[in-house]
Amino acid sequence: MWTVKVVGLGVVALSLSLELFGRLLRRLRPAGRILNEVLFFPTEMACVEHIFTPSSPHSCFCSLPHGKETSLSRLLQRILSASFSLDLCVFAFSNINLRRAVLALHSRGVAIRVLTDKDYAAITGSQIGVLRKAGICVRCDVGSVYMHHKFAVVDGRLLITGSLNWTLTAVQGNMENILITEEPRLVQPFIKEFHRLWMRNDPARYQHSNDQKPAHVTTRTQCPVNHDKY
């Protein structure tokens, strides 16, 4: 009789141990699944048409290699993974493929905010004007020598940052890096910094004060009101 009880107790102890192990693993496992990825540039030249038209991946007949995964294609995929928001803080933005990705998100209804450098927003080849014309809310930093960041936050959870400006030379010619992470201790400070810079460069600050608004600051009417919520 006591043997049965002992075995029963053993089974209960084992079950409890397994249950506790399971709970512990479930609590600790998410850290291991956090996305951490590094891309290096210059990227190989390859067609990226299939990333923009995944429903018809063989629709492009350009002379570039097709179906090849490159650092640029990975970067585009990460940007296009946005479901509801993209906060972009970039010094120079002249790359056509990256512009196309941002416009594709905008046409899907993703809320986009772009913060850029006041001088580089107006250089030849800059795509900042195209974004503004499309109705995307753009602000230029007025408080520093250069607004030299090159980061983006996708859906408030994925950080894309590194040395890479969003230009053709950076993507195809330079030695560059992009670090992509979901690690909250890295993502959260960038979200906070974006918010701080966004608020600091709010054109309303100039409209509501006696300060003269610099010519390169986007007027508030160019920004949809709901963009200011993020």
Next chain:
Amino acid sequence: MWTVKVVGLGVVALSLSLELFGRLLRRLRPAGRILNEVLFFPTEMACVEHIFTPSSPHSCFCSLPHGKETSLSRLLQRILSASFSLDLCVFAFSNINLRRAVLALHSRGVAIRVLTDKDYAAITGSQIGVLRKAGICVRCDVGSVYMHHKFAVVDGRLLITGSLNWTLTAVQGNMENILITEEPRLVQPFIKEFHRLWMRNDPARYQHSNDQKPAHVTTRTQCPVNHDKY
């Protein structure tokens, strides 16, 4: 009698469970302790003398605020934490405090390798020449439009990367970021990339081939032989 046995078995089961929990926690805990830190610039102006002379922290009487922790002081501390190696891959290097940190490590016997851009190594204010004169091994990238990285790997475990060039303007004037992490999935690709670029820009490749060595490539004799091991 059987009660004693049951209790004894229970105690054994509990001890085993606790031991297993302990082992599991020891295996999983390091992930939570991994260093992840973000610094933003421009930094506040403050004296950093105490970082270089921690044994006499009150020895400086300059007019800057003392005892203040800033993004620059944090960055210097992270660099100076190197015990045996510093691999630095930086586009522009003209900051005197950062140069001082690198020279301090060199004088402590830390193995230092510096990879930089061929054009920016020679601009006015560049500290690359000072590092070379001190005997630090420097190589210039010859295979890209710009060697635009701005990262360092400390002791093969700590990655320091971001938008910040190692210049005075970047530290004191620009909006910049530095991301510091021990996450292996982020650190390892940078170690691999540094090794790849270091090997690719080995002056021996020019000495042992019929190719003419570009004037800006450091000769092999300027690099201590042991530096090439890392």
